[in-house]
Amino acid sequence: MPFDRQALDDLRSQADIARVISNYVTLRKRGASYIACCPFHNEKTPSFNVHPGKQVFKCFGCGVGGDVFTFVMRMEGVAFAEAARMVAEVCGLPLPETRVVAPEAGREADERERLLRLHELAARFFQEQLARPEGYAAREYLASRDVGEATLAALRLGYAPDRWEALTKFLRDHGATETELERSGLVSVTDGGSRYDRFRGRLMFPIADSQGRIIAFGGRTLGDGEPKYLNSPETPLYVKGRHLYGLHLTKEAARRAGFVILVEGYMDFLRLYQGGARNVAATLGTALTEAQARQLRRYLETPKVVINFDSDHAGQAATRRSFELFLEQGFRVNVLRLPEGKDPDDFVRARGMGEYRERLKQSQPLVEYLADMARLEHDVSRPAGRAQAVNAVLPYIVKIGDAIERDLAAERLADRLQLDANAIRGELRRAARERRAELAAETVEAATKLTLAERNVLQAVLAHPPLCAVAFAELDDELIDLLPGRVFFRAARDVYAGGGTFEYDSLARAVARWQRAETRTDARGQLDFFSDSDAAASPLDLEMENYVAELLLRAEPPKNEEQADRLRAILEDGLLALQQWRIERRSAALHHLVRAAAESNDEALALHHANERLRLKRARLAALHNRQKRS
Secondary structure (H helix, E strand, O other): OOOOOOOOOHHHOOOHHHHHHHOOOEEEEOEEEEEEEOOOOOOOOOEEEEOOOOEEEEEEEOOOEEEEHHHHHHHHOHHHHHHHHHHHHOOOOOOOOOOOOOOOHHHHHHHHHHHHHHHHHHHHHHHHHOHHHHHHHHHHHHHHOOOOHHHHHHHOOOOEEOOOHHHHHHHOOOOHHHHHHHHOOOOEEOOOOOOEEEEOOEEEEEEEEEOOOOOEEEEEEOOOOOOOOOOOOOOOOOOOEEEEEEEHHHHHHHHOOOOOEEEOOOHHHHHHHHHHOOOOEEEOOOOHHHHHHHHHHOOOOOOOOEOOOOOOEEEEEHHHHHHHHHHOOEEEEEEEEOOOOOHHHHHHHHOOOOHHHHHHHHOEEHHHHHHHHHHHHOOOOOHHHHHHHHHHHHHHHHHHOOHHHHHHHHHHHHHHHHHHHHHHHHHHHHHOOOOOOOHHHHHHHHHEOOOOOHHHHHHHHOOOOOOOHHHHOOHHHHHHHHOOOOHHHHHHHHHHHOOOOOOOOHHHHHHHHHHHHOOOOOOOOOOOHHHOOOOOOHHHHHHHHHHHHHHHHHOOOOOOHHHHHHHHHHHHHHHHHHHHHHHHHHHHHHHHHHHHHHHOOOHHHHHHHHHHHHHHHHHHHHHHHHHHOOO
C-alpha cells in the first residue's frame, strides 16, 4: 500500500543519507560533507558530494543529485515505493503505510505489487508441478545431481510442464489480466497475438531480489533443447545485470564472513549452498556488471570477493572481465582455480566439500593470479617477455584505489616475476598518476632483481678472484640459467676464463654483450653478438652498467687471511643458498606434477614424482648438515 506525504517526510528527515549511500560507495569526510567518486559515471577525481545536514547528494561531474530516495531508485533500478521501503529497512525505521503519495508513484507501485503476486503464484505452481507425475524427469535429474530436499525447499526449485498454456491458464484462473501476463515476462506473445508459456519442459530456478521476493526465473532444459538455460526477459521487476542469484539467502552470512564466493551458474550456487558455504552468490550466467559489484559491496564492510568461475576458456575470460569492476568498487579480489574442466558443481560432487574448502583457503590474491597467468602466456626468461608480463598485469594494479594496497600489489608482482620491488613500485606510482597502463621494456628489464645470495656470491668473487675456481665449479650452466642475475654471472665467468681482471671496463663490456644476447632469438647468446660491441648504448645498457659499478664498489679486496676466510664463508653460504633455491624450484615443479598425476588418476606416475621430490628434500637437508659441520 502506498505512503502519505507526512510518513515520507518523517522517513526522509530521520534517514541517515550518508549511512545509506556508504553501502554503495566509499565516503570520505570533508568538512560538513562527504565526498566520493560518483557511482553514476566513471571518474578518477571525486566530484560526488553528500551533505547529511541537508539530506541531499550531488555530483558536480555528471549533474545527478537528489535525496536519499532518488539515490536508491537510481542505484537499484526500483520504483519510488520500493526505494522508500529499502531506506527504511537499512536505517531501521518504521514505515507507516496509508494513502497515495503521487498518482504516478502509486501506479508504479501497484503494477509492481501485481507482478510480484504473479511471480509468487508462478513459483508455487512450478513447485507443485515438480511433485506431480509430469515432473518425474526433473526429479530424476535432481536426484542424479544429489540435490537434497532441504535445498529444493530453500531454493524453491520447480518444474515447468512441457505444455503451451499450463502456466498461462493457471495465472488467468487466479485473476491475471492479459496485460499483466505480457508485462510479467512469464508469457510470450505470437505475431498473431496468442499467448503461451515462456518456460516449458524445464527445471525452474526462481530468481529473487535482495528482499527475497521472486522477480524472475531461470529454466534449465532437461533434454537436448537449446538454449540450455533460459532466463526471464527484462520486466518492470527484473533488469538483467542488476541482481545476483541466491544473495537474498546468503547476504547475512556474507556480511559475517567478510567475503563472498562468486560463481557463474545456478548449479554452482546450489552445490556450494548445499555443502554449507552460505556466503556465495551467482552471476546468473552472464558477465558481471557494475550494478552487481555495487550490490555485493552493500553487504560487506570491507569488500572482498573470491571469484570461482568455470575453469574452461569462457569461464576464465569472464573471470578477467570481472576484475576491473571489482577493483573500481574498492574490492580485494582473490581467484580460486579448480582443475582444468571442473566447475564448482563438478568439483564438489567429485571431491567433496572438504577439499573445496581447502582449495578456497589457497585462493590467490588477484595480482599473484594475473602474474602466474602472464608467466604462462609470455616467455619471462627474456626481456621482451618480462615486459609483456608486467604490462599484462599493470592495468589492473593501476585501478587499485588504496595506495597501500597498490604498493602490496606491486611487491607481489615483483616477487612473482623476480623484479626489483622498489623500482616497480615507483614506476607504478608514476603510471597511476599519469594514467598509464604500460611500462617500457627497458624499465622492466632494469628492475631485474639480484637476490641477496647472488649479490654475496658475485661480490665475493669480484673482491677475491681466487675464489672464482670454487664458485664456477658449482655454478654450472643449468643453475646460472635459472638465476635472475645470470647476465652478471656469465660476464664474470667470461672475464675470469679469459684471464682478465675485474675492472669496470672489462666487466661492463661483458655484461653488455650478454644482455644484448638475451634479446636475440637464441637465449644463450650463441650468435654474432660479439660484433655488436661498438653499438650505441641503450637505456638498458646504461642501467646494467650502473649495477656493475655498484657491485665493484662494494667488492672490497681482503686485507688479511681473516678477511679472506670471511669472504670464502660468504661465498660458500651464497652458493649453498643458490643450490637450495634450485632444489626448491625442482621440488615445486614436482609438486605440481604430483597433483596433475593424481588428478588424472595415474597413481604410478604420482608416486614416481613424489619419490623424486622426497629425494630432493633429503639432498637439501644433507647439504645443510654438511655446511653446519664445516662451520
